[in-house]
Amino acid sequence: MKLCRFGEPGAEKPGLIDHNGDLRDLSNEVADIGNEALSDMSLDILSKVDAMQLPLVEGPVRYGPCVANVGKFLCIGLNFSDHAAETGAAIPEHPIVFHKATSSIIGANDDVVMPRGSTRSDWEVELGVVIGTTAKYVSEDDALNHVAGYCIVNDVSERHFQTQLSGQWTKGKSCDTFGPIGPWLVTRDELGDPQNLAMSCEVNGKRMQTGNTNTMIFTVAQCISHLSGLMTLHPGDVITTGTPPGVGMGIKPNPVYLKVGDVMELSIDKLGSQRQEVKIDD
Structure with missing residues (x-):
């Protein structure tokens, strides 16, 4: 479904x-x-x-976040080998975990609003995993049985806030509107294997990211198992599982960041597409 x-x-x-x-x-x-x-x-x-x-809904509609009342918005960082290479980072031994504030969550096609002082806002197409049943200390073999479904997430990131304001990455990840989710939640039975999905992100019609979930360092099952050993995962929790290469921060020799009026278009096989226009908080 x-x-x-x-x-x-x-x-x-x-x-x-x-x-x-x-x-x-x-x-x-x-x-x-x-x-x-x-x-x-x-x-x-x-x-x-x-x-x-069921009643047919006609005419244009806004798609909101595909999950209501998200309890935890968990993120896995540097989880694609080719993305780690473009940033010059070592392959992590264990999943890198951080949070996005749930207040960052918006609909798939809502505007992304850069916060005051932002000069390095960036795009990241990611596979989102939505937990369906409580998971604690689950094995890799059992992990996917706790998944309700999957969706697209744009893990929008303010790189200066993330890397220069000291402390956790959460600072650059949690700004209002920095978590578009959806448009759909595709149930696990319909999606099938989450480890072979093509992913892309275009900015102003130019392809910036091209990847596939088969280059993840830690699989979806490994991420769920690892997280469930640290904290209980509850229905409605969202895990976003890392981004492929092509982020603005990784462009050589001069990184490219979002500016007002830019349009991001993200797509993942079987999960539809997103489109956001960039604005700035005045």
Whole structure:
């Protein structure tokens, strides 16, 4: 299934994309897409709903974040071997973990607003993993059974805040609007293998990132297993799993960063696409 949330910010309704690519209103079947609605039992019930009998949503709509009430927004850094190489970083021995504030989360096509003082805002197309059932001390073999589904995440990053303001990367990752998620949550049964998905990001129509999840250093299953040994993962938690090469910071000899009016377009196989215009907070 392709599940989504649509409508104005704060008033989103749950939706489903049918086999024709049309949006259907799910609000008579489930209150929202998040928490208990992401459990295997709930998703199994939703999978039996006749999508073609659901109310058709016509006309342009805003797609909100595809998950409601995200509890934790966890990130894995330097998780693509070719991205680590472009930044000059050593291959990590264990997954690098940091947080994005949940207040950074926006819809897939909402504007990205650079914070005051930003001069080095950057793009990062990433595979997002949405937890469906509580996970604690899970093995790699069992890890994917705790996944509700997958989505696109743009891990927008302010590199000066991230690397020069001291402390954790979280400073440059958590700015308002720096976490576009969606447009859809594609359930794990529909997506299949998460380790062979083509990924891309274009800025102003120019391809900047081209990659595939098969170059991850730590697989999705390894990331979930590792995190679940550090903290309990709950339904609705989102894990974003790293970016392939081509970020602005890695461009030689002169890095390229986002400016007002730029347009980012991100895509991952089977997960749809995102589009954000860059603005600045005045």
